[in-house]
Amino acid sequence: MSQDLENARKIILAEMERQTKNAEKKPNREELQVQILDAIHRQGLRLDFQVRDQFIEELIEDVMGYGPIETFIQNPEVTEIWIYGYDKIVIEQNGERKKTNAVFRDDDHLRNTLEKILAPVGKRLDESEPRVDARLPDGSRLNAVIPPIAVDGTQVTIRKFKKSLTLDDLIQSGTLTEESADFLSKAVSGRANLMVSGGTSSGKTTLLNCLSEYWGEMDSVVVIEDPAELNLKGKWVRRMEARGPNLQGEGEVSIRHLVKNSLRQAPDRIIVGEIRDGTAVDMLQAMMTGHSGSMSTVHADNVESMCNNRLPDLVSEGNTTLEPEVILKRVADALDIGVHAEQINGDRRVVQIAEILNMENGKVQTRNLFEWQNGQLEKVAEPSKALQDKLEHFGVVLNETVPRSEPELDKTAEAITWTWEGGGDAV
Template identity: 40%
Template sequence: MSLLRRIEQGQGRPPAEGGNVVPRPVAPSSPAAPSSPAPLPSPAPATGTAPAASSPGAPAASSLGLQTRRVSAPDAPSQTGTYFDLKRRVQNRLLAELDPSLDIKKTDEVRRVAQELFDRILTEENIILSRAERARLFEQIAAEILGFGPLQPLLEDDTISEIMVNGAKSIYVERNGKLHRVPITFESNEHVMRIISRIVAPLGRRIDDSSPYVDARLPDGSRVNASIPPISLIGPTLTIRKFFKNPLTAEQLIELGTITPEALQFLKACVHARLNIIISGGSGSGKTTLLNILSGFIPPDERIITIEDAAELQLRQEHVVSLEARPPNIEGRGEVTIRQLVINTLRMRPDRIIVGEIRDEAALDMLQAMNTGHDGSMSTCHSNSPRDTLSRLETMTLMAGMNLPSRAVREQIASAIDLIIHEERMRDGSRKVTHITEVSGMEGEVITTSDIFIFEQTGFENGKIIGRLKPTGLRPKFMDKIEASGIQLPPSIFGSEGPRRY
């Protein structure tokens, strides 16, 4: 992608050739009075005061037309309007002198050229800055050209798992399960819109009045949801769930207290025995992380097909086919749904089918796949408990419009699902597996279940929940499947000295 194309996307302008991103115009901010450029002043105390916008008399951005944008260092306080005038002037001249044919993907080369131009501009204009000020100013300008503006330092911070932009002046992040407001702002709502456009444009997605929200992902795989007025009353919003290059391992999950070694050993045996597993929980409870870890237990000689709305899974096996759903284009055509992908997967000779999340009528096709020889399938589902998971699966199956009797649907669920793992985000921000529950069959009109492990909270100290995932003493009925696969689990895993059945 050329630098010119990148800048067009950063401005929210449609690409010169084709493309269908039509960002919704946002009411412009009131312009500030022009001010003379000056050397970088001492930072003002943090106040949250809005920065000055471009003045009508400000110099033209450049022949490339880049509009001014603001980014602050993560720990930098709000700065004066004079600073932004200086940043805008240096940024505009730098962009005017950059070769527009530079390939933006060659980050190191663009950065080297930009650094040389930046140093020359400061020298020619006799702008005197300290070494720290020069470095900070250059990083802010580089983030606008090569990255995602004010969000770039947050995206590069490995301690942050989620980023939430609530309009131009309010940004929150999640660290260790806790939300924190950060002293970073956008220049204006238009600035937020430009970043949204930069994210969605390469994916061929649209966001405008007729389609005021969109799901997308960043080049590194981070999942993005954006919404704009009129459905968002506070201005454009962004929610970014970061994609980690090095996902959590099973050992780290144990260290964090999410699960015990005994429970994980049991789940590993369940995966090897090709049991059908649903991971349930609320938003942000760690379902996808756990699904990724359990998928890692699948033997390397099996063909795995994954189906997701937005690709998040990071399987390490070689024989993996990843499928991703696709929304309709600007003409309302070309949509590919999760349900269509599940149906198509059955023709692809899968050994395992992994669906990132079941959320609609695709549940029917997933259950049918589980009931027709595709054992060892796994998926996630938003719900509040294992019992609620069964109710949601029933509701989603009925959404398929097949007019099936409720009993028939429940029999399908009871026959297809072997195990439900429920995970919760606790009030201290930690993620815990709270239930490992067997789906054991039907009694009359009701699906029967039995808890194999339950989280038992024993206290709350220094803001941390104290407790442990404990076995209930019950041995699941599907132990025969586990033993038939050649795995012998010690009775102590289930909290008993000998086999205890129900």
């Protein structure tokens, strides 16, 4: 592209954005096309029809949305967008990863689009702050890194979250079975302490969202995240979000700080979006001291590994003086149920639901209640009397039916509109 055309693009784009910002009513696509045509004539540009149409289309995408990724953002079937550089964009659509033909013009175009996305949510991305995690107003999560951290140019990941999913939706998609969903709903209603393990994008957050529907009507809940992305259904929820230090290295508020603070807020349940560090010490302590029904997620290979390796490692990070045997006993005493999720051929599946028992012979003992076998999640054992007694203490009997909500209409079928005024606080 000639330098004259690129200079004209910047001038027209600035003019269109200024007009759109000051207009009482935002122009639609057709009106914006007319305005851009007028601006092209005023700039004295002489373009053939093909170049002109492409030039106009790119300007419309920049003014109305987010350039070449606007189509993917608006498509409800696209759940993840990976940008490996200005000319390499991959999406996940209906569970399948696809290389796209979409490209930004150059790294500056990508960086300008990122600034447009981040400005309304109060985040910055520059040489002094070359990485960012942000929660977007529609609940999507964005992570971006730029040079010098990103060696090959700007890299971006946008993870979109579907709204208002229920356990029935997970049953219909094959993530759970009727029987396993019924058990989990009763476990949550009966205030079992639950930890969901799995890899990145395995469905941990989605499952936690769905299970929140089975909190008690008047349960007081504190939710702690970094960044906030849960879309929980409880009525009495107080949400807190960790933050990093400022440019002077001050003002950091970690998840661990927030968990400690939550203990002073007298919640019935504490929900931590993901345990990544020494927060595990305080979370397990909370589960053992009157906060039954607390839940969180953690990266692990399976429930056994979560109990005997991953969580003990994180607890050791938070308290280096604890003996390994003491740590394992805390894990066993604090947790009731472990759930493990995986991606299988692009589909998200719960592959293991296990009861967490006691600590014997230097190991936390677990027993699978549901296992993935023969291509589905099958029940393989009954819960212990101890777990049944705990659930009954909170008014839940396993052989009774807990009604689930009727599936809601898929509100994501319509295009998602990102509104940026004020930054929003949706998840």
